[in-house]
Amino acid sequence: MDDRDAPNFSHGGGRVDYSGTATIEPGAFQYLGPCPPFPHTYIWNVQARDAEGDVIGRTKVSRKFPE
Numbered sequence: 001m002d003d004r005d006a007p008n009f010s011h012g013g014g015r016v017d018y019s020g021t022a023t024i025e026p027g028a029f030q031y032l033g034p035c036p037p038f039p040h041t042y043i044w045n046v047q048a049r050d051a052e053g054d055v056i057g058r059t060k061v062s063r064k065f066p067e
Helices: none
Strands: 040-049 055-065
Touching: none
Parallel strands: none
Antiparallel strands: 040 055
16 A cells, blocks of 8 residues: 555555465455545555466555545
C-alpha cells in the first residue's frame, strides 16, 4: 500500500506464496492500516505471478481514507 500524502511512511506489505487455497494465513505479511489525522489517498497494488515469477495478472485501486 502506498500513501500518496506520506510517501515515506511504510505500511508494510510483502510476498505471499500461493498454497492452493484462497486463504492467507495470519502473519503471512505485515500491514499497518490507514489511520491518518486527515484524509490521505492510498493506493493498493496486487500482482499475481506464475511459478517462474512472471506477472500473470495485476490490479491497482486508489481510495481516499477517511472519506
